[in-house]
Amino acid sequence: MYDCIIIGSGYGGLSIAALLQKKGLKTLILESHSLIGGCASYYKRNGFLFDVGATTFSGVRENEPIGIISKELEIKPNFKKLEIGMKIYQEDKIINRFADREKWLFEIESHFPEKNMLLFWKKIFKLNDKAWSFISENKFLPPRNLLDFIRLIKLNNFQKLDLLPNLFYSVSDYLKSYKINSIQFINFLNEQLLITTQSKSDIAPMLTSSMGLSYPSETYYPIGGMYKFGEQILNKFKELGGEILFKKEVNFLEETNFGFKVSTKSKEEFNTKKIFSNLPIWNMKNLTKNKLKKYFSIYSNKYFEAPGAFVINLTFKKELDLDTNYFQVHIPNMPYTEAGAVFITISDKEDLERAPNGFHTLTLSTHTNTSEWFGLDNENYKEKKFILQNFILDFLKKNIPQFKDVQFENILSATPKTYLKYTKREDGKVGGIPHSIYKNLLFLPSNTTPNKNLFLVGDTVFPGQGTPAVILSSLNAFNRFIN
8 A cells, every 4th residue: 555656757747746756655656667757758879868758947936946856855856947048040040048137128129129129028037036026925826715715815915916817818918018019029939838728828827927928037958868856866765765667558547435446558557545647638528437526527627728749859960059958949831730930949069968078969849730740641641740840840951041052961850759658648739728818727627636635736727837837836836736
């Protein structure tokens, strides 16, 4: 009998597992794959290490999720702070997304010298700072019962009441109020927002958008790969006495008098008092029955829309002196996608864990509709993959100076079908639930469920996607559990 079983070893699952084990609770992680990390995992090919997606680290400061979990578990991440959080190639522009706010304000105004541009960005930063302050001071979000609302009644929160309307106003509403109407700037914002809110300026709430648009102010490159920090959390978990089992795909949760019986596809059963599931809500409806199945089905039907990812991993031989490791390249008319840009991570030349000396790895991702990649025979599926892959790589070679004389090698592409195979996420959906003014974020799925012994963490429960957000979901779930 376990005190707690964690389903999935993404960052949400790893974080809650370590916190529970530190509390003295006998905790087991069940992972369907042979590696940790979920959508932040990795694989190795021909002496190179690839992330499974092009992603970044932020939220590292002391009062932010990665800073909090690092301090709590007494671990020190091996991160490199980037002064340019991202470099954006858009048509004739090369935009440096400086971490320093004053430099960024000067940069963005030099590219988009519209009246009120600085006022707009100052509003973004003000909302972002106040939102992080609110989140760090309130551990029971979103409120789900009378006690949660009572906990919100304190002086500090009354001073932040002006945050609330920004859940109902879109970025576009604010752009209109500031009389900013540059189509090129709106396209710039849309592609930035797709990375974080998974939605565009016409429906993305101003509050969460302010956090998404501010995050490059504090961006880090993880030495050795995205999974490395997760490995540190796992090592701490095991050091504290925790247990993890790989290739154990859970296929049913049975409610019992003592908690739950967890069944796996390999026909094993585990008994536990509590469950913390890192699976997306769409998967949970197939693991439960009766009241829980109905609960997860309602949420799955309400929030069924979520993006998929098309990912390219490759290597190239060229020693680049990079001023950042993260790039966004606007590519018009990409087939089979829902975006107008790709996001790229290039390994640091000193990061020899990812690539040998003189080489780099490149991981590229863009949004795609999951339905594009299912229902195809093998030949059509491969043809579709190669069309999109070659379209993107041809554009990079022709338009990005660093790649004009480079030979791409070890090219591997992934689609939502690939993510379904390796992460088991329904339809290969990644990135969580898109933020929208039409589906209020206060009513997103919570850490709690109708069964007091079942909690949720990860990117489909508040507060959303991205490594800081899924770790925050674990911190919030832990606070609900111990209080």
